[in-house]
Amino acid sequence: xxxxxxxxxxxxxxxxxxxxxxxxxxxxxxxxxxxxxxxxxxxxxxxxxxxxxxxxxxxxxxxxxxxxxxxxxxxxxxxxxxxxxxxxxxxxxxxxxxxxxxxxxxxxxxx
Amino acid sequence: xxxxxxxxxxxxxxxxxxxxxxxxxxxxxxxxxxxxxxxxxxxxxxxxxxxxxxxxxxxxxxxxxxxxxxxxxxxxxxxxxxxxxxxxxxxxxxxxxxxxxxxxxxxx
Numbered sequence: 001x002x003x004x005x006x007x008x009x010x011x012x013x014x015x016x017x018x019x020x021x022x023x024x025x026x027x028x029x030x031x032x033x034x035x036x037x038x039x040x041x042x043x044x045x046x047x048x049x050x051x052x053x054x055x056x057x058x059x060x061x062x063x064x065x066x067x068x069x070x071x072x073x074x075x076x077x078x079x080x081x082x083x084x085x086x087x088x089x090x091x092x093x094x095x096x097x098x099x100x101x102x103x104x105x106x107x108x109x110x111x
Numbered sequence: 112x113x114x115x116x117x118x119x120x121x122x123x124x125x126x127x128x129x130x131x132x133x134x135x136x137x138x139x140x141x142x143x144x145x146x147x148x149x150x151x152x153x154x155x156x157x158x159x160x161x162x163x164x165x166x167x168x169x170x171x172x173x174x175x176x177x178x179x180x181x182x183x184x185x186x187x188x189x190x191x192x193x194x195x196x197x198x199x200x201x202x203x204x205x206x207x208x209x210x211x212x213x214x215x216x217x218x219x
Contacts, residue, residue, distance in 0.1 A: 004153070033207065041197055043154070043209040056206055090153050092207070099144070100207050102153025 003027050006091045006103035013081055014111055020077045021106045023091030031055070032074040033100070034066060035090040043090070049074050081110045115200055115210030123216040127189055132213040134183045134200035142203035143183050145174055149196045159203060190217045 006023040013019050025032060034046040048056035052068040063079045074091060091103040114137045124130055134143065142161040146154035158167050160176035160183060167174045171194075173186040187194055195217050200210040 035209075041148075041212050041214065043199065043212070045206050045208070048206065058206075092153070094207070098203065099156050099159065100154075100201075102155070104151070105153055 003101045004091055004093055004103040006089075006106055008106060009104060010107050010109075012109045012111065015081055015083060017081050018077070018079045019081060019108070020075055021089055021091075021108075022073070022075045023103060024073050025091075025093040025101070026072065027093055027095075027101060028072075029093035029095045029101075030071060031094050031096070032068065032071070033092040033094070034074065034076050035092060035102075037088040037090060037105070039087070046089075047074075047076075078108075081108075083110050086110045115202065115208065117198075117200060117210040117213050119213060120211065121214050121216075123218060124190060125218050126192060129186065129188050130190055130215070131184055131186045132198055132215070134185075134210050136181045136202075139180045140202050141180075143176060144201045144203050144207075145183070145185055146199045146201060146209075147196045148199060154197075154199055154209075161203075187215075190215075192217045192219050 004025045031050045033048045037043045046060045047066045049068045051071050065077045068074045088105045088107050090105045092100045094100040116135050118133050144159045145157045148154040158174045163180045164178045165176040171188045175184045198213045202208045
């Protein structure tokens with residue numbers, strides 16, 4: 001069974017559209033994250049949730065809205081997509097900030 | 112904000128050679144993690160180091176935590192094509208702050 005799964009793996013969309021990426025973890029972890037990896041492979045945290053509560057919001061535009069219906073799920077909704085949003089988005093989970101388990105990533109391309 | 116600089120940014124060597132990559136921090140950190148990311152996949156944890164001067168070995172990989180806890184290194188002996196990937200160090204805090212990464216390519 002996949003520990004952290006995110007869908008879709010690839011997403012191509014036009015500027016101005018709204019899209020969502022879903023993430024689920026079956027590890028029983030309390031903390032989930034969204035990271036953005038740019039074209040230079042720099043991995044930067046966007047959000048962190050602990051037990052459905054937002055803990056970290058790293059100056060991400062408010063077009064990005066995470067939603068955590070329960071502690072096993074953390075979805076990312078993006079409004080009015082821009083070219084600069086093109087990147088690989090990774091979901092991850094951990095228990096008390098220790099080892100992070102990552103999903104396979106969602107490659108978002110905005111055209 | 113604590114920054115993690117990794118060097119070199121890119122490294123391409125022949126199979127069988129040895130190599131060392133580095134992770135340096137602007138300040139002392141309590142623990143450090145090393146991850147490897149293969150193309151099309153998410154990062155996977157290799158090791159966590161927590162004690163200054165600590166050395167951990169994982170087969171052909173040797174991880175060292177500097178005495179002053181501001182730097183760490185990863186040494187690979189007799190590199191194999193399967194070692195190819197992006198190596199990332201990360202602070203083991205609640206934000207899991209990642210370094211700038213080293214892209215390693217092992218040429219068969």
